[in-house]
Structures are given as C-alpha cells and as structure tokens.
Amino acid sequence: MIAxxxxxxxAALALTYQLRGAGAxxxxxxxxxxxxxxxxxxxxxxxxxxxxxxxxxxxxxGAVGDYFLTRRAETAFLAGMAAFAAxxxxxxxxxxxxxxxxxxxxxxxxxxxxxxxxxxxLRHTGALKAPVRxxxxxxxxxxxxxxxxxxxxxxxxxxxxLFVASDLLLALRLFVAxxxxxxxxLSLLLWPAYWGGQALIFAGAIRAA
Numbered sequence: 001m002i003a004x005x006x007x008x009x010x011a012a013l014a015l016t017y018q019l020r021g022a023g024a025x026x027x028x029x030x031x032x033x034x035x036x037x038x039x040x041x042x043x044x045x046x047x048x049x050x051x052x053x054x055x056x057x058x059x060x061x062g063a064v065g066d067y068f069l070t071r072r073a074e075t076a077f078l079a080g081m082a083a084f085a086a087x088x089x090x091x092x093x094x095x096x097x098x099x100x101x102x103x104x105x106x107x108x109x110x111x112x113x114x115x116x117x118x119x120x121x122l123r124h125t126g127a128l129k130a131p132v133r134x135x136x137x138x139x140x141x142x143x144x145x146x147x148x149x150x151x152x153x154x155x156x157x158x159x160x161x162l163f164v165a166s167d168l169l170l171a172l173r174l175f176v177a178x179x180x181x182x183x184x185x186l187s188l189l190l191w192p193a194y195w196g197g198q199a200l201i202f203a204g205a206i207r208a209a
Contacts, residue, residue: 003049003206007199010041014195022191023184032070038195039063042202054094055205061087062198074128081135088142091201095145095156107144110164114140117171124175132171139167149204156204162197166190 013034021031043059045051061083068080114136125132146160169190177183 003045006041006045006048007202010038010045010195010199013038013041014191018188018191022187024187025180025183026072027070032067035070035191036063036067039066039198042198046202046205049206050209051202051205052094052208054090055201058087058090058094059198059202061090078128078131081131085135085138088138091160092142092145094205095142095149095160097148097150100148100150103147104144106147107140110140110143113164113168121171121175132175139164153204153207155200155207159197159200159202159204162193162200166194166197169193 017027017031017034017038021027021035024031027035039059040063043056043063046056046059065080065083065087068076068083071077071080117133117136121136122129122133143160143164146157149157169186173183173186173190177186
C-alpha cells in the first residue's frame with residue numbers, strides 16, 4: 001500500500017518535471033525538487049516493499065545525482081556523475097548472476113558503443129574527458145551485468161537498457177549538440193527514458209523481493 005502510493009507520487013513528480021522543467025536549460029528550484037523527488041520516491045518505495053538493498057541504494061544515489069545535475073557548477077556535475085556511477089555499481093552487484101554469465105556475450109553491442117565514444121564523444125568533453133570515460137565504462141559494466149539477470153526479472157533488463165539510452169541522449173545534449181532547440185528536444189526525450197529505466201529496475205527488483 002505504502003510502496004504503491006510512493007510509486008504514484010514518483011510518477012506524478014516525474015510528469016511534473018517533464019512538463020515544467022525537462023526542456024529548460026537551467027531548471028528552477030521547483031523543477032529541481034520534482035526531479036529529485038521523482039527518483040527519491042522510488043527509493044523509498046523500494047525500501048517499503050523490501051526490495052534488495054543494492055537497488056534501494058542505486059535509486060537513492062540516482063536521486064542524489066538528479067539533484068546535482070540541476071546545478072550549474074562543474075563540481076556539481078562531477079558530483080552527480082560520481083553518484084550515478086556509484087549507483088550503477090550497486091545495480092551491477094545485484095544484477096550479476098554467475099549462473100547466467102555466458103549471456104554477457106549479448107553485451108557486445110554495448111562494448112562497441114563504449115569504444116565508439118572515443119571517436120564521437122570524448123573529443124568534445126575537454127577537461128572532463130577522464131571522468132566521462134570512466135563513467136562510460138561503469139555504465140557499460142552495469143548493462144553487461146543486466147544481461148545475466150534471470151528471465152523473470154526482464155523489467156530490470158529493459159530498465160538498464162533505457163538507462164543507457166538516457167545517458168546517451170544526455171551525452172549528446174551536454175557535449176555534442178550546439179543548437180538550443182536540439183538540446184531541448186534531447187532533454188524532453190531523455191527524462192522519460194531515464195525515469196522509466198529507474199522505474200523498471202525498481203519493478204524488476206520487486207519481483208526478486
């Protein structure tokens with residue numbers, strides 16, 4: 001009951017952010033609160049529903065990252081990226097299933113995507129090249145771990161894929177796109193992919209609870 005209400009709250013906040021803040025270059029305080037709260041509500045729902053603690057931790061770290069990414073300072077961006085990276089490691093620890101390790105061959109496209117960032121992304125990142133490169137490999141590890149999940153937990157697999165897609169869109173928005181209208185369109189696409197990915201990882205974790 002409580003978990004369901006928290007998920008509904010998170011969805012309402014996610015929709016609020018999509019409508020009121022996702023397309024803005026610099027979201028205001030209310031939009032920032034909605035963005036942070038949308039993922040924090042999922043973390044609290046996971047705790048209430050008895051979800052695996054690594055998933056609760058990953059969601060909580062995602063909320064921290066959401067907050068920092070609404071700030072303008074480069075130090076805040078780095079803090080947000082670190083929070084998300086730590087969340088990916090928490091997810092990977094929960095997702096990796098040794099009995100299905102052979103399925104990691106399905107992650108070869110993710111490996112190719114990670115390697116390709118050397119050509120199309122990292123040359124645009126300037127002084128952030130090293131942390132962005134490290135982040136790319138951390139999220140790639142999470143995606144690879146997701147391929148080993150039992151079939152019953154398919155929502156979490158799909159959630160991991162959406163998370164990767166959202167970060168791809170974010171990278172394009174932050175480092176590649178130049179036109180303001182293009183950045184706005186990318187922002188409007190990436191938030192549903194991101195929050196939907198987090199919600200699906202939560203849904204998969206509930207199946208495992």
